[in-house]
Amino acid sequence: MRDTVNAVNTGEVSPKQGTSYRALFVTAGDFSHINAQMLQALQSEFPNVEFESFGVSERMQSEYPALFGCVLGTLREYGFSSLGSRALLRYRLFRSKAFFETVRRMLKRRFGDRGFDFTVQTQSLFSAALTGCPNFVYTDHVARARLADEDQDGTGQPSEVWLNCESEIYAEAEHVFTFGPKIRDFLLNDYGMAPGKVSAIGAGASVTPEREVDSSQERYGRRNILFVGVEWERKGGPELIKAFCQLRKTLPDATLTIIGCAPDVEVDGCQVIGRLPIAEMAEYFHRASCFCMPSRVEPFGVVFLEAMQFGLPVISTTVGDIGAIVQDGVTGRLVAPRNSAELAQALYQVLADPGTCREMGRAAQHRGRQFTWEAVVRRIAAHAPGAAERPAAEELRW
Structure with a gap:
């Protein structure tokens, strides 16, 4: 199975019909209900892929020594002003080198030898890349775009150390998918990513009508x-x-x-x-x-x-x-x-x-109608192992 997937990635052979795959879906928090919607769509659209989900922030909360280490690392990186508010500490903790490296070790220790065919992560707060396993990143924002935004919530800006960590996420990714074209362009122009490794694929709605919409x-x-x-x-x-x-x-x-x-x-x-x-x-x-x-x-x-x-x-x-x-x-x-x-x-x-x-x-x-979670996961899966077995994804019209 592993030889077949590697060959697919290099374009040497086509995957066999009926091949099953194993994938890891890695998240941090609920991401405004997005993670649950995406996982449901992934499982529905691709029955030949067995998805295992893992929440890094939830796991971190149960591993107190690791969490304490991340807090100390955040204070070293950003200073004691990080204790000014809960929102400020949370923002900086999730964008610290200590958190980045802790999650990397956690994922490697827990999943490094599990033989997944690919990984999918939402948000660019960590890297879910495992050795020899393509990682796909789906994100709505990047840190360098934040530098141009107003500081509406008082959490400030990411550190230079974090900007370097974030660049590693994209360098290690097989492909980066953004919600919209503006963040895609940031990755191309400010992060220097190759055009073939970045796609703007939209998002889906978490609240949808379950009865006919009144158009009177x-x-x-x-x-x-x-x-x-x-x-x-x-x-x-x-x-x-x-x-x-x-x-x-x-x-x-x-x-x-x-x-x-x-x-x-x-x-x-x-x-x-x-x-x-x-x-x-x-x-x-x-x-x-x-x-x-x-x-x-x-x-x-x-x-x-x-x-x-x-x-x-x-x-x-x-x-x-x-x-x-x-x-x-x-x-x-x-x-x-x-x-x-x-x-x-x-x-x-x-x-x-x-x-x-x-x-x-x-x-x-x-x-x-073109913005659905089913369409989003089809666009991601078009780049994943086994893509040739799946229907072509509809191109999003921006």
């Missing part, structure tokens, strides 16, 4: 704006409130529903729901007329894909890869970040005429 003009005429986000300020919540107040002067029947966080806002027509279980969110997408999350910083934004699945026009900003998801003037509107006046105008342009809103919603739903 009445739905879009209700003018209910939906916001879904945990980090109110980073997701542009303050700008949305200002824009909404301005919008109500011309469209007094417009309403706003806020899910995911509970900001202290007292504005007519605004309802704050707060955090909800993922199973309860679909109904709010069904009720909405459009989706608006005017992010200040956003690597990609899976929630935009979710909104599109429900036939919602998306109003957002031009940061990150949002412009690769939302087609300005077709599936929604894009404005500059932190500009509440432009945002109010964009909301008016989408909501003033229910027919226009409906047309954009239909276009968004059509575009959203």
Whole structure:
């Protein structure tokens, strides 16, 4: 089996029909529900691959000496200011050389002789590369892109030491898959990766409709704006409130529903729901007329894909890869970040005429169909051992 896989990787022979494979799926945390969705799609789409999953952060929490060593290493690398807040320590710990090397030793000790045919990891916080085993990385962000972002959460920037560790992840990878084209371009231009080793393959929606989406003009005429986000300020919540107040002067029947966080806002027509279980969110997408999350910083934004699945026009900003998801003037509107006046105008342009809103919603739903976790894992598997046995993956249209 190992000889066959090695031959496949070098292009010497084609894999035998019916060959089974073993793969390791390595994660850190739940990654905003992404890891569970991906593993389910991997197991569903490729029954000839036996996937074993391993969570490095969960394992670290149960190995106190290793965790303590990582904390000490983080303090040496970043300084005692790392103890300023839990969020700051967490951010730096996961981007420290101590964590990087601890995870490498952990994976080698636990899986180094298990004979996996390939490994898949989500996020670029560690390297899941095992000796003689191709590793595939799927990530929404890279550290050098962070250097250009605003420090919205007070966690600062990655260290030079970490930047070197992160470069090792990509150097050891068989292929790196990014959510969107902007991060792909960072890997090409700032990390010097070869074009043939990087692909922008999109993402999928964690919340999807389980009943038919209402595409009636009445739905879009209700003018209910939906916001879904945990980090109110980073997701542009303050700008949305200002824009909404301005919008109500011309469209007094417009309403706003806020899910995911509970900001202290007292504005007519605004309802704050707060955090909800993922199973309860679909109904709010069904009720909405459009989706608006005017992010200040956003690597990609899976929630935009979710909104599109429900036939919602998306109003957002031009940061990150949002412009690769939302087609300005077709599936929604894009404005500059932190500009509440432009945002109010964009909301008016989408909501003033229910027919226009409906047309954009239909276009968004059509575009959203290519963003699924099944499509994502097929694009990854097209580069993995046994690719010739599997149907060709649909190319993503950016």
